[in-house]
Amino acid sequence: MKIKSQKDFWAGLMFVAVGLAFAWGATGYSFGSSARPGPGYFPFGLGILLALLGALVLLGALTIETEDGEPVGRIGWRPLGIIVGSIVLFGVLLPWGGMVIALPVLVITSALAGDEFHWLEALVNSVVLTLLSYAIFIWGLGLTIPVWPKFVG
Incomplete structure (x- = not known):
């Protein structure tokens, strides 16, 4: 499979990694319930949402054709x-x-x-x-x- 947008690919990969890391870190806390959420409830949900968003960006980077492949520039x-x-x-x-x-x-x-x-x-x-x-x-x-x-x- 060819990467069609390098910027989106690396951004999506970063979102997935950070989201999964936050979700995994939140598992060390009590989740509680929907009515009374614990300290791990909100970070876990946000981590999963961030990972899903990253997966969508990653999918777009692999399927949507760009003009020049949008290469990643130099680090500022x-x-x-x-x-x-x-x-x-x-x-x-x-x-x-x-x-x-x-x-x-x-x-x-x-x-x-x-x-x-x-x-x-x-x-x-x-x-x-x-x-x-x-x-x-x-x-x-x-x-x-x-x-x-x-x-x-």
């Missing part, structure tokens, strides 16, 4: 490094600087990974996401995430 190491670095920076800054500092730093440094970085867009996004995160996680869910930097009190 710079954007990947910037994104991973910004997540690590967020994890380091959150306990010390709180959400007010850590989240805007995460958004702005992550935006640097893109080809079309604009300061105004990054700043507006960071403010909106910080306000929404506060509303959802602190006010709505009542989580105990540090909001303000330690030096503010």
Whole structure:
């Protein structure tokens, strides 16, 4: 069988592998029932759905003809490094600087990974996401995430 779309083939294979890994990992938790689901119920279902979605993408990659076979391009190491670095920076800054500092730093440094970085867009996004995160996680869910930097009190 010939691969007709390399991008779809590898993406589908990745979805199947990650979905099955999550479903398998969820089997270590209690499933409960449909009326009272346990901690393994939701991750198992999502893992199976992700694996099925990956199987559909994989099937399409093997059956639907593309013009040039859609070869997989080079790995973007710079954007990947910037994104991973910004997540690590967020994890380091959150306990010390709180959400007010850590989240805007995460958004702005992550935006640097893109080809079309604009300061105004990054700043507006960071403010909106910080306000929404506060509303959802602190006010709505009542989580105990540090909001303000330690030096503010």
